[in-house]
Amino acid sequence: MEIPAEEAPVTGPVDALTPRQRRRAIAAATLGNGLEFYDFITYAFFAIQIGNTFFPSESPFLSLMGSLAAFGAGFITRPLGAAVLGTYADRHGRKPAMLVSMTMMGVGILLLALTPGYATIGYAAPVIAVLARLIQGFALGGEVGSATIYMMESSTPQRRGFTMSFQGASQAVAATIGSLVGLMLSLVMSEAELASYGWRIALLLGATIVPLALVIRHSLPETIHHADTAVVADDGWRSYLRPIVCGFLIIASGTIGSYIFTYMATYGQNTLKLSTTISFSGSVANNAIQIVAVMTGAILSDRFGRKAAMVLPQCLFALSVVPCFLWLTTQRDAFSFIGANLVLAGIGSFVYGAVYAAISESIPKAVRARVFALVYSIPVAVFGGTTQMVVTWILEVTGDPMSIAYYLTGVSLVGLGAMIAMRESAPVRIGTLVASPA
Structure with missing residues (x-):
């Protein structure tokens, strides 16, 4: 009997490595x-700080919203990049x-780090900032x-989930380093210095590693060949519609x-009125625990299997959001803020050790x-680019620091439903695990 495309074992030239x-x-x-x-x-x-540089306003709220809008602009072109560079x-x-x-x-x-602020070049500053994003x-x-x-294609089937977890883990590492850089700069710089050029230093630190990364990537072996792309599944996208919808x-x-x-650093400063140091410490904590989780x-x-590693932790996360936010909004100190970040980020990130593999394994290689x-x-563009603005708006309109918790609980339940609907794809669970000669 033919295995459905969304459950088919994934093979490739990995054994050549x-x-x-x-x-x-x-x-x-x-x-x-x-x-x-x-x-x-x-x-x-x-x-x-970026809002004050490129979007100055007498209202701190409007300045922050301008900065978050520019942040959101970076999500608009992500689906286009996915389509063009993915193809x-x-x-x-x-x-x-x-x-x-x-x-x-x-x-x-x-381009973003070296562009002068609004005070120097006027309206050209926010335009260039948005272009850079x-x-x-x-x-x-x-x-x-x-x-x-x-x-995925560089891994063996037995370790595919672990290998692909480096995608999510590398994001967490990047966010951890970014928040650590922010924390260190906040400790050695005044608020004025941080707003003036401290944020530029943080961005330029990443740019210095680009040449080295390009050299390393240039020497990598390829994992796809013409034979892998010559034939596309006869049923087309309908044969893997379920993982597309559930994955979305x-x-x-x-x-x-x-x-x-990611917004917690801003939430700590803007809503809970905590210090910059405590707010960045919370971000360091939630990003660091994500790596392990x-x-x-x-x-x-x-x-x-993928489903067991997604469904159970997601249930626990949905049940933990409101209690954790009650704790940090009531106490409003370093212990509660950092502790709640650790608990929520640890539970919430656990599921993403399985998600990338679950989606990718269900899609034909061609x-x-x-x-993927x-x-x-697409969902990152729609929701990642607007989440921080939506949350800022909700907090402003309701005046309730707990409103962010109710919003997060609702969306986590949507994710839970999709995880339940997702079909199992792990080789160990569907009986397609074949030992690699390597």
């Missing part, structure tokens, strides 16, 4: 992916697509598909949660980079 080549390929893809996310996410940690990766190779995305990200970050978004949209699928909803739910965690979830998903990139980038 030696264990050393495999480790090097995965490490290089992870480094580049983490670097691009560092450059993209660090903006959020300095939203207030390029499927037709011409994962490696050249990763090189293009890395180069574009370097250009975007330099559009370039970054296009690059990152293409990066996610090519780098994630490259990790899961990524949408996770994106809102992820950018709420994602990789632990991935290991368990390889052993017990279109995998493009489809779109399934990832």
Whole structure:
């Protein structure tokens, strides 16, 4: 009996790679992916300072909203980058697509970090800032598909979930480093210095590593060949519609949660009136725990299946949001703020050790980079680009610090429903696990 496309075992030229080549390929893809996310996410940690630089206003709320709107602009071009560079990766190779995305990200970050503020060049400043974010978004949209699928195809079936968890873990590493940089700068600089040039230093630190990442990626082996793309499934996209829809909803739910965690530095300062140091410490905590949680979830998903590693933790997360926010909004001190961040980020990130593998394993190889990139980038563009503005607006309108918790609980339940509907794809669970000669 023919195995449905969304449950079919995934094979490829991975056995042509030696264990050393495999480790090097995965490490290089992870480094580049983490670097691009560092450059993209660090903006959020300095939203207030960047807002004052490019979108000055007598109202701190309007200045912050202007900054968050520019942050959101970076999401508009992510689906376009996913479509263009994802198609390029499927037709011409994962490696050249990763090189293009890395180069574009370097250009975007330099443009943003080196552009003078509104006080110096007027309206040209916010225009250039938005343009830089559009370039970054296009690059990152293409990066996610090519780098994630490259990790998958460089792995063995037995360790596919663990290998692909480096995608989520590298994002968490990038966010952790970004928040640590913000914390260190807040300790050694005054508020005025941080607003004037401290945020530029944080962005430029990421740009300095781009040349090294390009050199490393250039030497990588390719994981897709012409024979892999010559035939596309006869049933077309309908044969893998379920993972597309479920993946869209899961990524949408996770994106809102992820950018709420990213927003916590701003939430701590703007809503809870905590110090910059405490607020950045909370961000460091929630990003650091995500690394451990994602990789632990991935290991368990390889052993017990993708659904078990997604559904149970997501249930626990949905039940934990309101109590944790009650704790931190009531106490409003360093212990509660950092503790609540640790608990929520740890539980909420656990599921993403399995999500990327669950979606990718259900998509034919010939279109995998493009489809995965779109399934990832479209909900990220819609919800990642608007989450922080929506949350800021909700907090402003309701005046209730707990409103963010109710919003997060609702979207986590949507993600839970999609995880339940997702079909199992782990080789160990569907009986397609074949030992690799390597």
